[in-house]
Amino acid sequence: MSNIVASQKNLTLIRWLTYLMFMMFAMTSDSVGEIIKEVKLEFDVSNTQASLLHSLFMVGIAFSGLFLGFLADRFGRKPTLILGLALFAVSCYLFLLGGGFNFILGLITLSGLAVGIFKTAALALIGDISSSTKEHTGTMNGAEAFFGVGAIIGPLLVAYLIRNGVDWIWLYVIAGGLCTFLIVVALLVKYPKTVHPIDTKPSNLSSSLKLLKDPYAMAFSIGAFLYVAAESAIYVWMPSYLLCDAGSVNDMFACYTNDANKVLALYSVSVFFSLRAIGRFVGIWMMQRFEWSRVLVWFSFAILLCFIGGLVGGKTVAVYLFPLTGIFMSVIYPTFNSKGISCFAKAQHGTVAGVILFFTAAGAAAGPLIMGIVTDANGGDAKYGFIVATVFSGLLFLGLVYNTIKKPVEDRLAQIEQAEYSSKLSTESN
Template identity: 80%
Template sequence: MFMMFAMTSDSVGEIIKEVKIEFGVNNTQASLMHSLFMVGIAFSGLFLGFLADRFGRKPSLILGLGLFAASCYLFLVGETFEFILGLITLSGLAVGIFKTAALALIGDISTSTKQHTGTMNGAEAFFGVGAIIGPLLVAYLIRSGVHWMWLYVIAGGLCTILIVMALLVKYPEYQKPKTRGSASLHESLKLLKDPYAMGFSIGAFLYVAAESAIYVWMPSYLICNAGTVEDVFACYSNDTNKVLAMYAVSIFFSLRALGRFVGIWMMQRFEWSTVLVLFSFCILVCFVGGLWGGKSVALYLFPLSGIFMSVIYPTFNSKGISCFPKYQHGAVAGVILCFTAAGAAVGPLVMGIVSDMYGGDAKYGFIVATGFAALLFLGLVYNYLKRPTEARLAQVEKSEYNVSGEPA
């Protein structure tokens, strides 16, 4: 499931290049392909995340998958840019529903907060696999003369298979809250005042704003000019660099996926705040170096940042959800997902606006993204030094998982 929707969401950088030509839109307008999808996820996560807690994980999963499949199939009749943006928004709403249910389900099958983090990294690793497949599939479709919209039709077919699987799989027993009001929109909104929910949510916002800069605008940053395929990469000195520029997004996602599988091992053996502060520093170095050295250096450093990004978001998600009892997992997952999607929507949109202000040069947008990466690093330095969640995680470890001792 994570792999399926990553095929569409993380292909947007490749799709934007085609949309700008097909519909004659500028960077800001084209970025709505990404931003409205994320707005849909943000709205759904915040206002509908409680559905998984009130009605159960399985019904919420099936509802979200059904809406996503419908939006994908409707691309077959999409002819205008406005209609496509509507479908993008609907698919985002659907993702918000089924992903919060899936994230809550991870808590149901975990036996400790430590295992929760490992399982979350595993799920997000498959998201990384989908992020590799999607851009490659878009490139293959375009080279074969097939319209890029068929990517969504393929995703709709996979989604239909997932719906059948969800109907057949036996889910672990879920204890619904005794009082109906404890799983409601009102209770979800109250989480906006909780320092643990907001701390991890703000961290997710900053991380995703930086990450989405790579897969949304890196293809535009690395090209030399907007001419034919032959001269798009003409500024690179050798054929190897031209190939790297052409497949930079796929390389980034490949390294991120590899890093997430490694992350499963790392998070079971190393203290999580140490890993995050080290990796966030490396991300910042990649961004600064890519801007300072220009395209020829960014060609290597921007994709390399995928390794260091690999474990940050799954760990934010896991530790943030683990700070709360299981009957709130859907709601808190929705709040974190809301800020995640907001970061993915706001970051690339601001980058597009700033780039257009300076003649369409994506370099200026990446200066904004570097600012997000710097704030993320500073926040994780504070987390490493102060350990604000240590006591809360230990408390939940005992009350929800019947495990004594300090959480890892």
């Protein structure tokens, strides 16, 4: 009995360790908007150059997701987690050396590579600590909920540091300190064993590339791309769309008839992130009680309506509807990740997580870029960029309608449930 209790405590510790990793990663990744403002002033760079802080970070994640995702399957979750966390901590501490703009871009790229390594291992680990595909989805929503918390904490921390005359690089130093703490905890924790079938070849780069031909991996990867492209439209371009007159500081919110609307326009991104975080905590409860495909189709439909309503009704309607998408977006990406990974044996979870992560990062990089190009081609009006985002959300909705009607992954999930999951989880000795 004491061994069972100890094992459960160990699994709980692993779950919290995973949650804190997601939160720490979000503290830096979703603070990029605040950091870009400071970097432009500090280094006198253009908008295009400053945007590389976001793009190169995502490129780093995409590269390591596709080309290094197999590490967690080949060498184990624990070594891969510690490798990724160590690289991330080093990249954070190197900000203390100062340096020029190119040096910072190099550190940003390195941190993206590190995130791709430890995130694929963490995603694979979620499968190891889950006793069913349904529990897997709940835990994934929990991890993304803490990511949502980090997305709120990070920008607030940057703003606090700047208001108090402290350089923004200390956000990374703080994140590095938290990362170091997570490494220490990870070294002390016993991890569940990942069972590799006798006839299974060790995972390698070709394992990742083969998944690009797998219909299950590609279906969820394309879904993740479309979702993230639509989501990033909100936190990247919503502030520009909600401005009344971008050319005048005094008239930026003059088109709003009351003070409440002006305040909501000013803090729209924070409201969006807050609603997304709340929705993901609710999602833990929802996904244990409702059929996942129906939840996703209705929530994606609500997102599409919010985009259409915000475009047709203009800024005074969009100031409410665009942030509201946070509630409906909350459960979509964690569920895509969970169900996509759950379509494969646990010994492949790191590799498939890497492939989905590649398309996730590609969507985060390509979506805002395409919107920016379309916006510039139409006189700088962000409305045209949001038409592109509406197309992304429409395609996402149609895909989820097909999934609800045809249920193409139902049999595959049932097979994996029977073959891979059980209520008994063993742990490896350190």
